Amino acid sequence: MNSLDKNDIRRQAIARRQQLGDAGRRSEVICSRLIAEFPIQEDSYWLVYVSVRDEVKTTRILEEVLANGHQVVVPYCLTNQELGLFLLTDPQQLERGAFGILEPIATLRAEQTVAPEMLDTIVVPGVAFDRHGNRIGYGKGYFDRLLTNLRSDCLKIGLAFDCQIFPEIPADAHDRPVDHLITESQSIRCSAKT
Template identity: 30%
Template sequence: MGTKHDIRKRMEHLRKTLLPSEHKAKSERICRTTAQLFSHSNQDHHGPCKVFIYLPFRTEIDLMPLIHFCWDRKYEVYAPRVDKSTQQLELYRIRSEADLEIGTWGIREPKLTLPLFPVESWCNLDWILVPGLAFDEGGGRMGYGGGYYDRFMERMAQQASENGERQPRRVALAFEFQLLDTVPMEDHDFRVDYIITEEQTFYIDHK
C-alpha cells in the first residue's frame, strides 16, 4: 500500500489522469447521489437542512452542482475559511457564488465580510462534507496532511461533549479509485459516517 506520502502522490496522480468529460460525469453522479441522501433524510426535518461543504479545488470532485442543489432547496450552506493566525477552520454561510473569493492557496473561500458561524452552533449542522485523498470501507480517511479537518472535528467533539449534543453526520465524496482496503490511521484521525462514490454508497455504523 505504501506510506502516506506514496498514497497521497498516487491518488493525486490518478485524479489528474481523469479526462475532463470523465471528471464531469463522475462528479455529477456523486452529487446526484448525495443530493438524494440529503433529500431523503430531510423529509422529517424541522427547519432548513444545514450543510457544511468544502469548495472544490483542482482535481477534486466538482461539488458545485450539489451546492446549487442545496441553494435551490433553501438549505443553509456553510463553507470553510482558514484563520491563518490559528490554523483553524472557521465557518461562514454562503448564499451564492458572489459570497466567494479566491483565498489561501488559490482555493475559493467565503468573504470575510460575511457573518461568522459560531463554534457554539456547529452541532446544529446536519451534514459535514469532508475532503480527502483516500478512504476505506471502515470510514477511514486520509487527508492532505494539514490537519485542518482533524482540528475542526476535535473542536466540534469537545463542544458536543460539553453541551450533551449529537455531532453532525460526516460524509466523504470520492472517486471509486480512491477507496483502499485500509487507510493508515493515527489516534487523532476521525472517521466518516458515509462514503459516496460514482458507483456505490457506504454507511458506516461506528457503534
C-alpha cells in the same frame, strides 16, 4: 504503519485522480447520489467544502442547497491551521483565498460565522479513503481539527472517486472517520475498525 505510508498513499491517490478524463461527469453522478440518498432537511445546517483542483466538484450540491432555501456553510482557512465556518447565502460571496480555494469575502466573515456544533451534516473532502471511513487529506489537518469539534450526531459524508478508495488507510488516535462514503459507483456505510 508510519507517516511515510500515508504520504505514499496520498501521492498514489492524487496521481490516480489526475488521470481521470471525465471527472466532471463522475462528480455529477456522485453529487446526484448524495442529494438522492441524503435529502436536505429544512432548518438543517450542511457544511459543504468548495472543491479545488481535481477534487469531486461540489458546485451542484452548493447550488441545490441554496436553490431550496436551506442553510449551507462553507469552510475557509484561518491562520492557526483551523477552519472558519461561513453561512453562505449567495455564491457571489466567494472569492479566491488561501491555496487558490474559493472562500468567503473577508469583510463578510464576522457577521456570518457559524459554530461547529450547529452543523448537522458535513461533506468532507479527502485525497484517499478506506471502507472504514478513514481518510487522508492534504496533510495540513484542517478538517481533522474540525471533525473533533462536531456534535456526536453530526453526519460526516466523504466524497471520492472510486480510484481514491484504498484497502486500508492508517489511522492515528486523533483521526475521525466519516460515517458514509459516496463514489460514482457505490454508497458505503462506513464502520470504523475496532
